[in-house]
Amino acid sequence: MTVPFTDSTKFNVMISYSHQDSELMLRIRDLLTANGFDVWVDTKLKGGSNFFKNIGSAVIGCDIFFYILTEHSVASKFCQDEVSLARISNKKILPVTYCDPKDVAPEMDAGLRLILSCVQWICLDPKLDDEENDRQIVQSLNETLQSDLSDDSRLANYDIFFSEEESVSFPRSKSKFLRRTNSLHLVGFWTRNFGDSEKRVELKKVLARIEADYTYDYSRLQFEEAWALKALTFWCFDLERSATSITREQYDQFVFPNGKSEEQREMPDSFWVRCKDGFSVRLSMQEVFNAQSSVRYDSIQNLRQIKNKRVVTALCKLLRDHDPNIRAVACISLSYTGNSSPATIDKVSKLLKDVDRLVRESACVALGKFQSPGSVTALLDTWRNDMISDVRSAAVKALNIIGTPERLCRTK
Structure with a gap:
């Protein structure tokens, strides 16, 4: 049984x-x-x-x-x-x-x-x-x-493959050798493409080198090319949509999330492996929190059992997703993780100005659950100025949970 x-x-x-x-x-x-x-x-x-x-x-x-x-x-x-x-x-x-x-x-x-x-x-x-x-x-x-x-x-288990155009020196029948056998790739992605002295690189150049270095491996994933390259890079580096460049510091933080010691050496494909792993989390999050997901709501309730840094980071990134339903669910989910750091509160507070009314309402609910005094000013502004009554009501509830002095919640 x-x-x-x-x-x-x-x-x-x-x-x-x-x-x-x-x-x-x-x-x-x-x-x-x-x-x-x-x-x-x-x-x-x-x-x-x-x-x-x-x-x-x-x-x-x-x-x-x-x-x-x-x-x-x-x-x-x-x-x-x-x-x-x-x-x-x-x-x-x-x-x-x-x-x-x-x-x-x-x-x-x-x-x-x-x-x-x-x-x-x-x-x-x-x-x-x-x-x-x-x-x-x-x-x-x-x-x-x-x-x-x-x-x-x-x-360590991810397989990385040559781009087809980079394997011309090998017999055609062996064009799918693992990249680590190629003498051109004995150093990390940044060093081999931009040199150690370069401290900032234009985003379009980084995208071009990703495409050139990993054409074969990339094609095996069957992404829509233009969308995936841009989304992958913005997601992995946690860039704002207006970003036009990437710094070496951002790159190192991505490749070495736990910090890099002076003697630590970047493996040739550490960057692309991190990209693939990070993007798998992004796609998984979207799958779980999509409106058609069969595990969406139960997952929200159970996120309090996960509470790991990976989930919190991914949820924070999903607050900027193009789908308002995902932004709203990610917002509520964050409140269940117990992470109420100033950075998290700031990201959620920004959603009080979101164009979607459900996202704004979800942000109010989440901020109330966080019980953060630092969000009072933003919630008061929402309560006084939002055009949607349900959003204003959610802001009042959040303020009452936080424990705002009664005089601040006095009706107009």
Whole structure:
């Protein structure tokens, strides 16, 4: 039987699957249970009330997110939402498949391909008997439970490939060598393209060098080129939309988020690996908080269990997303993370001037939850001047939660 879900239970393994693969799921569920794993899996058809109620909590509460990867699951919006939530929750993701990776990868969208590109797949052999494949599943799960989940460990698994035009010195049949074998790339991205003396570079030049250096790897992700290059760079460097250049300091902060020691050397592809990893978080966040997401609202409620720097940083960036629904949900989600730093309060306060009334109302709700005295002036201005009554009411509620003196909330 399926392990019953309760809010207080933490599961070793949560199984994500397409209901079209139910037979395979049941066999794997029974295998894991028989080998001592606590398993949570929703056996209802995707979209049932229990699914919507529990799925977000199950993903966030598990140790390993076990993804049954088939042509059905990569096409499932529900499965994509679950994988994305597992990514931003920093879960150990373990895909298992009988498919040839070359066959199933082209069916994935860019976000899913990015997420799964840095994890080890269990590729089962359909020619072997179930006992051999089952042994591999159990062994891989045990190894995953003991594995390191640090950034450095995860990022080390990303494959980086040559651009086609940069591999002309090699035989055509070997044009997909890993970049680290190329003598032209023994130094980091900034040094090899702009030199160590350059302290500021125009954004358009950085974009041009990203495109030139990583054409082949970039094309494998199947992004819409013009959109992705610009969005990737703005996202990774946390640039304002009006930015026209990038400083070496911004670059170093991105490549070495925990600080760079004097003896620390940048690996040739550290920059692009960070780009891919950061962009996978961006796409995952958009997938989870999109208006059509099946895990959106449950995720908001459960973000208080995550509270890691990666989530807070990503949510702050989503406050500038082009979609007002995502800006609004990111705003509310931030208030659940417990991060009420001055920088976060300032970013949320700016949304009180957003063109969308739902975003402004969400900003009021979030600032009230933060209980930040520093946001009182902005909330008072909203209460007095906003054209929408619901927004003004939300501002008053926030002010009352913060504990503003009664004379400040006196009606006109």
